[in-house]
Amino acid sequence: MQRTELKAFLRARRAALAPEAAGVPRGTRRLTPGLRREEVAALAGVGVTWYTWLEQGRAINVSAAALARIAHALALSPTDEAYLFSLAGVARPEPPLPPFELAPSVQVLLDRYQGPAFVLDPVFDVLAWNAQANWLFGFDAQRGPFARNHVWNAFLNPERRRLYPDFAPSALNLLGIFRMSQASHPDDARFDTLIAALSAASPEFEQLWIQQQTAPLSALRLPLFHPELGDFCVHSTRLPIRDAQADGATAFFFVPADAAAEQAFGRLGELARDEALA
Incomplete structure (x- = not known):
């Protein structure tokens, strides 16, 4: 796991996602421009403590399913999702490519x-x-x-x-x-x-x-x-x-x-x- 890069990447993507874009009310007392950690955890269906440790780059077990849910919660592009999996050292499930044939x-x-x-x-x-x-x-x-x-x-x-x-x-x-x-x-x-x-x-x-x-x-x-x-x-x-x-x-x-x-x-x-x- 590339912990330093993973920490920076997750923090940057979380800060860049406006609460409204994720369907989260902004409220009147928000100090951060993007989502809070607990909001990302809730959207991804993972524990707040586990997500906090992931974002801090700690040595924890990470599954492909959990990473995919985090990618969805953060509205990551396909290339960003692939980068997240790479940083976490987790194999990303890849669907088989359909046969390519010209008429x-x-x-x-x-x-x-x-x-x-x-x-x-x-x-x-x-x-x-x-x-x-x-x-x-x-x-x-x-x-x-x-x-x-x-x-x-x-x-x-x-x-x-x-x-x-x-x-x-x-x-x-x-x-x-x-x-x-x-x-x-x-x-x-x-x-x-x-x-x-x-x-x-x-x-x-x-x-x-x-x-x-x-x-x-x-x-x-x-x-x-x-x-x-x-x-x-x-x-x-x-x-x-x-x-x-x-x-x-x-x-x-x-x-x-x-x-x-x-x-x-x-x-x-x-x-x-x-x-x-x-």
């Missing part, structure tokens, strides 16, 4: 699009792509435990990295929507594994990640460069896929943003067809 019609849509298009799952592993995207990004050529991960390749694959001549703004936008996806899927342990691996392998990722940037899932004007296509600019258009079997998947469609991109897309189509026939 066959998604691949048909990608194949019919006349430009690079691909689909990412919530942790940004590439699920599907068309021939133009495969030629540009080389999805099939990657190897290793994170071979299909779009964030990993952006930072650690030199051939992928050269596609982004203005890397930092593009990377921050990518990490911004990645962070939003992480917040929407707090039970997916793959995020922690990937972020830890990226932080260990790329100081640049770690530097950008700690900036805590978020970004909406909206179109981005994205400069690109490829030795055979030259410099061109696209609208990276992101569309969420609403499907019970693929919740959290996002389709990326590159739309030409300038005349150079129009020419590059024409050439890209020829190159992809030649590669398919080879």
Whole structure:
């Protein structure tokens, strides 16, 4: 149990929760801005003395059920709840992730699009792509435990990295929507594994990640460069896929943003067809 951090965290969350938000009358003689310890204990259905000892960081027995009730009483977010369990040294029950499967019609849509298009799952592993995207990004050529991960390749694959001549703004936008996806899927342990691996392998990722940037899932004007296509600019258009079997998947469609991109897309189509026939 990380007692000092646990004590500080519980006190901060208790002080930040207004009594009215927890359904507790404020009264006229309240000296604290947030909830009192006895109010948290009552809301969580635990003893006042036990909760006081927990908040003081004492060595006591803590169950997952009691921690879950405290998290609910303090209106903790899913990530805050996970942090509470981690500080208390208690395993957090995690529901099994449902199977993730794209409908066959998604691949048909990608194949019919006349430009690079691909689909990412919530942790940004590439699920599907068309021939133009495969030629540009080389999805099939990657190897290793994170071979299909779009964030990993952006930072650690030199051939992928050269596609982004203005890397930092593009990377921050990518990490911004990645962070939003992480917040929407707090039970997916793959995020922690990937972020830890990226932080260990790329100081640049770690530097950008700690900036805590978020970004909406909206179109981005994205400069690109490829030795055979030259410099061109696209609208990276992101569309969420609403499907019970693929919740959290996002389709990326590159739309030409300038005349150079129009020419590059024409050439890209020829190159992809030649590669398919080879």
